[in-house]
Amino acid sequence: MYYIQSITKQEDVWQKSESYVKNISALANFEQLSFNSPITFFVGENGSGKSTLLEAIAVKYGFNPEGGSKNYSFATKDTHSPLSQMLDLAKTPKRAKDGFFLRAESFYNTASYMEEIDHDGLSASYLESYFDGKSLHEQSHGESFLSIIENRFWGNGIYILDEPEAALSPSRQLTLMSHIARLIKQNSQFIIATHSPILLAFPGAIIYSFDNKTITPISYKETEHYQITHNFLNHPERMLDILLN
Numbered sequence: 001m002y003y004i005q006s007i008t009k010q011e012d013v014w015q016k017s018e019s020y021v022k023n024i025s026a027l028a029n030f031e032q033l034s035f036n037s038p039i040t041f042f043v044g045e046n047g048s049g050k051s052t053l054l055e056a057i058a059v060k061y062g063f064n065p066e067g068g069s070k071n072y073s074f075a076t077k078d079t080h081s082p083l084s085q086m087l088d089l090a091k092t093p094k095r096a097k098d099g100f101f102l103r104a105e106s107f108y109n110t111a112s113y114m115e116e117i118d119h120d121g122l123s124a125s126y127l128e129s130y131f132d133g134k135s136l137h138e139q140s141h142g143e144s145f146l147s148i149i150e151n152r153f154w155g156n157g158i159y160i161l162d163e164p165e166a167a168l169s170p171s172r173q174l175t176l177m178s179h180i181a182r183l184i185k186q187n188s189q190f191i192i193a194t195h196s197p198i199l200l201a202f203p204g205a206i207i208y209s210f211d212n213k214t215i216t217p218i219s220y221k222e223t224e225h226y227q228i229t230h231n232f233l234n235h236p237e238r239m240l241d242i243l244l245n
């Protein structure tokens with residue numbers, strides 16, 4: 001199931017803009033992206049524009065730029081790019097019943113806001129047992145991150161995640177994958193920016209690379225993430241020898 005079908009850059013609005021986003025070559029050169037899979041990944045070098053595009057899609061869809069559900073409205077900084085205003089977003093006729101935008105960068109603020117008051121129409125007693133009775137801030141970064149996915153992602157939803165692996169051990173990344181699989185079975189769609197060679201292996205995923213001055217689909221084993229990790233783990237001594245000597 002998917003809800004966001006495609007995005008198209010509005011070339012006329014783009015041309016008139018003077019924003020820094022015009023200097024990001026992957027964003028300058030793509031015209032349209034389709035999301036014909038319940039799970040899509042954005043990969044690419046640091047600074048290639050993944051978070052900028054992910055945030056623009058999230059904002060265009062109606063999420064708070066720093067994270068949360070559609071009911072969240074907090075801002076600790078006002079730095080989101082104007083890219084969302086330059087995108088057209090095509091949705092499928094099915095309406096998502098849930099949604100969440102979660103970014104590693106501003107996770108702390110999202111978690112704080114989440115605990116302040118109830119933003120999603122839940123009763124106080126439910127909220128108390130929400131995260132196994134433990135405040136998100138009494139849990140480690142990875143524990144609280146997974147806790148939100150386990151307890152607050154309800155299915156039939158659109159979930160936009162920026163580097164969800166940042167907080168997670170390899171074993172918990174596998175746990176995350178099983179949650180993603182469960183939520184996809186419950187009619188959900190994921191769009192995820194990642195550097196994780198583990199997450200990228202998710203079966204049936206579309207992988208968009210931001211590395212070749214535009215945005216192009218590639219296969220798992222074509223990603224640098226797979227190739228470098230694979231070569232390194234097969235021959236750590238050889239690679240370190242080249243690197244360090």
Ligand SMILES: Nc1ncnc2c1ncn2[C@@H]1O[C@H](COP(=O)(O)OP(=O)(O)OP(=O)(O)O)[C@@H](O)[C@H]1O
Nearest residue numbers: 020024044045046047048049050051052053079193
């Ligand atoms: N407010 C801003 N003003 C000017 N340039 C910015 C601003 N925010 C981001 N950039 C630039 O836009 C480019 C894309 O940034 P973005 O955060 O989208 O990269 P990314 O692909 O998510 O990288 P990473 O993998 O490191 O998270 C970077 O070169 C960054 O320096």
Ligand SMILES: [Mg+2]
Nearest residue numbers: 050051052193
């Ligand atoms: Mg990023």
